[in-house]
Amino acid sequence: MAASGDIGIVAPVQLRFDDTLILQSGKALDGFDLTMESYGDLNGDRSNAVLVCHALSGNHHAAGRHDPADRKAGWWDAHIGPGKAIDTNRFYVVCINNIGGCDGSTGPNTLNPETERPWGPDFPQVTVEDWVHTQALLADRLGIDAWAAVVGGSLGGMQALHWATHYPDRVRNCVALAAAPKLTAQNIAFNEIARQAILADPNWLAGHYQQASLTPTRGLSLARMVGHLTYMSADGMSDRFGREVRENPAGPTSEQEMVFQVESYLRYQGKQFSTRFDANTYLLMTRALDRFDITNGFAGSLTTAMAATRSRMFIVAFSSDWRFSPARSRELVDALLASGRPVTYAEIQTDAGHDAFLLDEPHYTDLFRAWMAKVAI
Amino acid sequence: MAASGDIGIVAPVQLRFDDTLILQSGKALDGFDLTMESYGDLNGDRSNAVLVCHALSGNHHAAGRHDPADRKAGWWDAHIGPGKAIDTNRFYVVCINNIGGCDGSTGPNTLNPETERPWGPDFPQVTVEDWVHTQALLADRLGIDAWAAVVGGSLGGMQALHWATHYPDRVRNCVALAAAPKLTAQNIAFNEIARQAILADPNWLAGHYQQASLTPTRGLSLARMVGHLTYMSADGMSDRFGREVRENPAGPTSEQEMVFQVESYLRYQGKQFSTRFDANTYLLMTRALDRFDITNGFAGSLTTAMAATRSRMFIVAFSSDWRFSPARSRELVDALLASGRPVTYAEIQTDAGHDAFLLDEPHYTDLFRAWMAKVAI
Numbered sequence: 001m002a003a004s005g006d007i008g009i010v011a012p013v014q015l016r017f018d019d020t021l022i023l024q025s026g027k028a029l030d031g032f033d034l035t036m037e038s039y040g041d042l043n044g045d046r047s048n049a050v051l052v053c054h055a056l057s058g059n060h061h062a063a064g065r066h067d068p069a070d071r072k073a074g075w076w077d078a079h080i081g082p083g084k085a086i087d088t089n090r091f092y093v094v095c096i097n098n099i100g101g102c103d104g105s106t107g108p109n110t111l112n113p114e115t116e117r118p119w120g121p122d123f124p125q126v127t128v129e130d131w132v133h134t135q136a137l138l139a140d141r142l143g144i145d146a147w148a149a150v151v152g153g154s155l156g157g158m159q160a161l162h163w164a165t166h167y168p169d170r171v172r173n174c175v176a177l178a179a180a181p182k183l184t185a186q187n188i189a190f191n192e193i194a195r196q197a198i199l200a201d202p203n204w205l206a207g208h209y210q211q212a213s214l215t216p217t218r219g220l221s222l223a224r225m226v227g228h229l230t231y232m233s234a235d236g237m238s239d240r241f242g243r244e245v246r247e248n249p250a251g252p253t254s255e256q257e258m259v260f261q262v263e264s265y266l267r268y269q270g271k272q273f274s275t276r277f278d279a280n281t282y283l284l285m286t287r288a289l290d291r292f293d294i295t296n297g298f299a300g301s302l303t304t305a306m307a308a309t310r311s312r313m314f315i316v317a318f319s320s321d322w323r324f325s326p327a328r329s330r331e332l333v334d335a336l337l338a339s340g341r342p343v344t345y346a347e348i349q350t351d352a353g354h355d356a357f358l359l360d361e362p363h364y365t366d367l368f369r370a371w372m373a374k375v376a377i
Numbered sequence: 378m379a380a381s382g383d384i385g386i387v388a389p390v391q392l393r394f395d396d397t398l399i400l401q402s403g404k405a406l407d408g409f410d411l412t413m414e415s416y417g418d419l420n421g422d423r424s425n426a427v428l429v430c431h432a433l434s435g436n437h438h439a440a441g442r443h444d445p446a447d448r449k450a451g452w453w454d455a456h457i458g459p460g461k462a463i464d465t466n467r468f469y470v471v472c473i474n475n476i477g478g479c480d481g482s483t484g485p486n487t488l489n490p491e492t493e494r495p496w497g498p499d500f501p502q503v504t505v506e507d508w509v510h511t512q513a514l515l516a517d518r519l520g521i522d523a524w525a526a527v528v529g530g531s532l533g534g535m536q537a538l539h540w541a542t543h544y545p546d547r548v549r550n551c552v553a554l555a556a557a558p559k560l561t562a563q564n565i566a567f568n569e570i571a572r573q574a575i576l577a578d579p580n581w582l583a584g585h586y587q588q589a590s591l592t593p594t595r596g597l598s599l600a601r602m603v604g605h606l607t608y609m610s611a612d613g614m615s616d617r618f619g620r621e622v623r624e625n626p627a628g629p630t631s632e633q634e635m636v637f638q639v640e641s642y643l644r645y646q647g648k649q650f651s652t653r654f655d656a657n658t659y660l661l662m663t664r665a666l667d668r669f670d671i672t673n674g675f676a677g678s679l680t681t682a683m684a685a686t687r688s689r690m691f692i693v694a695f696s697s698d699w700r701f702s703p704a705r706s707r708e709l710v711d712a713l714l715a716s717g718r719p720v721t722y723a724e725i726q727t728d729a730g731h732d733a734f735l736l737d738e739p740h741y742t743d744l745f746r747a748w749m750a751k752v753a754i
Binding site for chain 1: 559560561562563565566567569570573574577578579595596599602603606609611614615617618619620637638639640643644647667670699
């Protein structure tokens with residue numbers, strides 16, 4: 001057994017679904033693959049399964065390491081593991097790469113069976129509804145009638161909310177962190193700028209860059225810089241970078257070449273991302289985010305939507321998150337209260353901005369662990 | 378005489394300065410040109426001159442129209458004219474295009490005398506200090522010992538602050554609107570993303586696009602989208618655009634092609650800007666903004682800097698301005714109070730964000746007019 005708190009070595013599995021999948025757009029996929037990781041063991045009653053939904057740039061690799069030499073663990077290793085908030089001693093935890101993603105599940109860089117070439121820009125637009133649909137098919141495959149909990153942050157939180165409102169009998173507990181009922185005009189504008197950065201890259205080639213063995217690295221890097229900037233808070237950035245100037249190892253920096261640390265940091269983040277992510281997927285994911293509106297199907301009423309839930313609800317916001325501010329989470333809380341549904345709300349004081357949901361901040365971690373400890377299995 | 382409040386037809390003039398100008402960087406310009414507009418008449422004592430300093434994307438054309446058919450008046454026509462806050466019945470108002478600009482003053486798209494080709498990327502980096510220096514040379518030329526007032530918003534406000542701290546005997550009144558003592562890491566990060574957008578454009582050609590008769594239109598457009606987004610408030614954008622989808626005149630919009638109004642608006646703003654502005658100037662201006670720090674030369678102390686002023690000070694902030702938030706203006710106010718200097722502070726309630734300083738919002742306009750009415754001439 002791994003050391004306490006450490007989940008150890010994990011490996012993804014590939015699951016094939018042969019039935020035709022009709023997407024919300026009306027388009028169809030002639031079967032699809034999901035790449036999945038799981039942590040902990042499914043109990044005999046199949047009652048201890050927790051679904052973790054990933055956000056824009058995430059994937060199925062939520063915890064542990066694929067290789068002991070991996071520098072980094074999965075993206076939510078802080079909260080998944082033995083004794084952690086999502087306690088693998090109690091829960092069987094499942095995380096998949098959503099369709100349209102770029103880490104193994106069917107998406108723009110997998111083969112289009114009709115052409116036997118990568119889908120690229122021809123991959124159909126997917127939505128939060130489509131993702132939850134495929135996650136429900138996965139639950140069927142695993143024999144899981146109802147998740148003990150569906151949990152996610154940001155775009156992952158939106159999937160958790162969609163589960164709770166559209167599959168109320170299949171979710172006993174729902175955790176939505178740093179989420180919102182839908183995007184604001186400002187949110188959409190930031191996504192649009194990121195998309196335009198990709199579309200402006202000369203290597204974009206109308207999305208057919210793979211066929212030319214090129215990648216729109218610069219556009220994708222710029223898109224990530226825009227996104228990453230909105231995940232941090234102004235105060236957090238001031239504390240971390242201030243107006244520090246990067247030292248030039250080649251000697252004193254001339255006035256002309258002066259580069260602030262924050263610029264150097266953002267460029268690095270953008271560059272790293274552009275080596276691991278797919279540009280077509282980035283467009284699909286941001287479009288899915290823009291289009292999400294939890295009141296769809298509920299006559300535009302948030303209260304009606306929340307009244308459809310049957311799960312215990314945990315809504316968490318982070319004080320310095322200006323991408324999905326606490327006010328957006330409180331809209332959910334107000335609607336849950338107005339519809340007489342049980343809800344716990346926590347607003348975590350932090351300078352870490354939107355990305356705080358990924359981190360191990362003591363107050364947050366303690367609340368998250370305490371709430372999950374009450375999830376019956 | 379023009380109708381009350383309307384300044385009528387104006388025309389820029391070109392002024393040549395032959396002396397060598399040593400820039401803060403140590404580099405020299407072998408003379409330079411300033412493009413200037415003026416409104417109202419200089420009085421016999423030359424005591425009624427007001428200098429208006431422009432912001433990042435502004436120029437000398439602050440008020441009136443060049444031609445009766447001009448669709449738009451100058452950028453600050455709301456506040457410059459007979460009976461307006463900067464009352465041309467009382468004041469002689471001067472506005473120049475700063476050096477490094479792209480509207481007539483010496484800058485990247487004027488000729489480098491050494492090569493007889495446009496300066497392009499070889500134009501030296503300029504600073505707020507350099508701009509104020511050239512504005513002081515202009516005052517000398519006009520025989521103005523002291524400005525009745527130096528006034529500016531955003532980057533223009535920073536110039537006003539530099540005047541008040543470095544030429545205290547030449548400024549009797551100072552107005553800094555939507556300004557800050559220096560940029561935060563977040564501010565710098567947004568500017569850096571805008572710069573990277575320009576640098577990533579295949580038409581950028583290391584800044585030598587003019588020689589190839591090209592323009593990095595797409596990069597400049599994207600840079601403007603980033604900037605423009607930060608000039609608006611989240612609430613203002615929600616009120617104006619919400620989640621409205623643009624109607625497609627060609628018929629019903631497919632799910633794939635859905636475009637939110639806010640996206641269409643930002644693209645339009647970016648495109649318009651890219652037809653009138655110069656990319657090398659954009660880089661110079663944002664760099665000048667990043668590097669500005671009013672405490673330079675005052676041992677890093679804002680109180681010491683403000684103690685150097687001798688002018689009546691008016692600091693104005695706008696509630697929804699998150700680029701230079703009211704907290705940044707209050708730093709200036711606190712430092713002025715701590716150093717025993719007279720200051721009036723107004724925080725205007727508005728959803729218009731950073732750009733509010735350009736607009737005619739009744740409460741703001743009234744306060745601005747009332748304060749300027751007390752400027753002795």
